[in-house]
Amino acid sequence: MEQADLRQWERQCIQEETPRCVAACPIHVDAKLFCSLMGQRRWDKAWQVLAKTMPLPGVLARLCDAPCESACVRKDAGGAVELGELERYCAENAKPVPPPKPLPSRGKRVAVVGDGMSGLSGAWEMARRGFDVTLYSSEPGRHLREALGERLPDGVLERELASLVTLGVRFDKEMKVSPSVLDSLLEEADAVFLDSDAISSDLLPAEVPDEITLGVPRLGLFVAPKGEASPVLQAAAGRRAANSIERFTQGVSMVSGREREGAYATRLFTSLEKVESVAPVAVESDSELTARDEARRCLQCECLECVKVCEYLRHYKSYPKVYVRQIYNNESIVMGTRQANTMINSCMLCGLCETVCPEDFDMAEVCLQARRTMVEKGKMPPSAHEFALRDMAFANGEQCVVAEHAPGADASEYAFFPGCQLTASDPDGVEKAYADLRGRIGNVGLLLHCCGAPAHWAGREDLEAETAASLVDKWEALGRPKLIVSCPSCVKTLRHQLPDAEITSHWSLLRAIGLPQGIAGGGAFAVNDPCAARHEPLMREDVRALLDQMEIAVTEPELTGQTTECCGYGGLLSEANPQLAKRVAQRRAAAADEDFVTYCVMCRDQMARVGKRAVHLYDLLFPARSRCACRPSPGYSDRRENRIRLRERLLRELWRKEMDGETDPADAIDVSFTEEALEAMDERRILKTDIRKVLLQARNSGKWFVHRETGRFLASFRPSIVTYWAVFENHEGGYLVHDAWSHRMRIKGGQP
């Protein structure tokens, strides 16, 4: 990832964008924090939030006309939060705070003429920044008192005027400022600020002040816009003048970086989808609870749309803008640990975040690219995807691959491509599906091969290309048939791997040619769209049409179709981070009360692994007693067995090919496993064949350990990069295995 890419991604995630109220406030008071504190009845802390930003807070909070209210998101859910009322309540009930400590004097003098809100605010801001301010007014505060005095309780204005004195403002009540006095002020002081509405108009220059700087052609003179009635905008003018005067006296640009000085539009998006409409609570100055309740109507705006729908994004306790920086930093680390590797490998690459994000932030793109970079640089942790890639290699090996024309045919118009997980999980369904296709379509060949999705997800472009080459080879040898593909992930992947092939999903085909005989119809299910079907509206529609034809009552989970959730297998999450994958599966399982019907077998198996009843469409189209909603997900060893046996069976029965049986001696060993052993092996990704190898090694070498109490044996073997250990005993001519474990660390010069 380049820095430019990082900035672009960071910009796309709007979680840190300003809430609308803060952006709409001309002086950017943190209204969101204010409401949070008011909602906790922490009046003093809330007052400090206001006093931090507001000039003359005691006065301004009482007079504030709250333009923030017109921007408040709550206005569409009952009515804007009554921020003006809350400000007044706080002013009445919180402990006053002293004015801020001013910066040390810069030795720069500023004259302020006019004591309206603009003049007083300008004086406040500039004194705070260390300017030597003299405010010219015959009776400071009179203009403000005349304009808005009835809204100010006794003593409030006086206290703020006293604060101005504490800040170091000097009041000059004697000097009558005429145009010639103004001229000399401009000579002597470093800058002059005029409060247009509080002075005689003969002092005003002819030109309207510049909207960004409040400057006029006469250098050093700054003028508040005339006729501004809003107290907070008057205060904002005072602050703007202070900003300009600061830049002017420092000789730095008058304009750069001032785009967000006044009110601006923010990109933050806050969903109102699940927000109940609640009407405003009338705030009464002697009732704490009314203030608290009104403040609690504040939505505490933030986006987090993607985090709301994704367990993975929620798990890392932050949001994409932060994540992408963590990933960028991770890539840059030359020495030391890379903390973000697991996070990068835990994204399901499913595209849900991109779909719900108001700015289309795509975590999948970020993570997939990061994985590729890790692979390129040799930084991908071997154990993350190794098992899945080994499994893919096995599925593409000679024990599993089938590429044949229909029995008796020498050409294929179509070829059936069920995908490597269907053959592993439901070989019976595959067999029946193939038979059905042959019966009704004719020359349908069979192509059993992995599409390469695991390699893609693992960031292994080399293995992706290797798989593609093998696929192209076999597809061409079959005469470039149209492919009938069952798995939506295969559909997606094959489009890249075989760009010249015509690909139809089995579901769309069935809708076109009609249902097979003997289906199990009726019943009620919730439909689970696999995440690979997210951008396949036609496929999703065809599936629903099939379910309808089968007279199945279908409920849609809340997140469905384009917004469907991944089951936890996507992106190889279940390999790289099994604990998180389990939670993801559990979350999906809870999305519906009904049993699930789905059309990706991995979704079905993931649901089964967390105890959720689920069927694959094949279970309904080609029913059998053994294939019900409660059948468990087959273990890793069984998956391999299934593929091997399916191939053998089909070649023998359909194509009359005998196996030239070069049996692996390890396979000849008679071994059985206890329940505990099988469970442990599945959890630790240890295959039965791996244990067979251990037993064979033990038998051949005569070396093993024996347990003093149980008399059981313990032996090990390292076929390649993992060492396997097995606890076993002799049993009816063979062995019974009780336990197994493995490790990758190698014993130097140790046993094989």
Add this chain to the structure above:
Amino acid sequence: MTVGSVPLWEQPVLRQTAGETLRPGSFELTDRGADLLGFAPGWKILDVGSGLGASVNRLRSRYGVEAYGVEQSIRQLEQASDTSNLVQATGDSLPFAGGSFHAVLCECALSLFPNPGAGLAEFQRVTMPGGFLILSDLFADRAAPAEPGSCAGRAMPLASIRQQVECNGYEILRVEEHTVLLKDLAARLVLAGGGSEKECGCAGRKGLGYYLMIAVKGY
């Protein structure tokens, strides 16, 4: 482009259409030049061909720079609202000491000089070493027959303009094309104009464009 003897840029319709500035783009290119160079309080800027003084006022109000204007036409100066920073003079004979300014600005005026080269030499003279030149004006893709006194008639090819600038002691830093502003003004003139004014020939002619150039005077 004239009607009677009053040049287009002195006619009310142009003032009304283009705003107080009498050229395409209003303040867009003035601001762009100022932003690119980072104008800051304390800089001294000269606007040659300042017209009614709008740019001078703008630069002072917005950028806080000490901006002055030189304008040849007495008629224009009489119409300016405030002349305290404006001086009557021709661009090829500037009443300032050498090296007085941080930057000289000349917008939509150089092509009206009888001798642009002499003008550029003067600009260079009154600029401090390391100071800047901001030029914006028409240019032509092919040599146009000169219509005496009109903007469009005087437009030169960009290459010749570059050459002239470089020959007068400047190094060109940047040239940008902003022809869209020209077409926009021409369109508005068409809409705003009644029957008696002839249409501005500018944007209608092929191969006419508008440029912004920034150059620096060597040390």
Add this chain to the structure above:
Amino acid sequence: MSVIKVPEIDSVDWSCAACGEELVRRPVELEYLDSQFTVELPVCPQCNMVLIPKALALGKMHQVEQLLEDK
């Protein structure tokens, strides 16, 4: 390299069947990726067969492997 002693290894229950010997603690060299460690592990004094108990393999060894992988 200094030898690392791993306290929780309890392996007194296993002995070498082929040699009939009790296991003793000896330094064993382990390696993974680019790292090497010398750890005291139960070994048959006669044939040098090393025992890696389940608790070690699934516990600290696994932790170290993940750490070295930066997982």
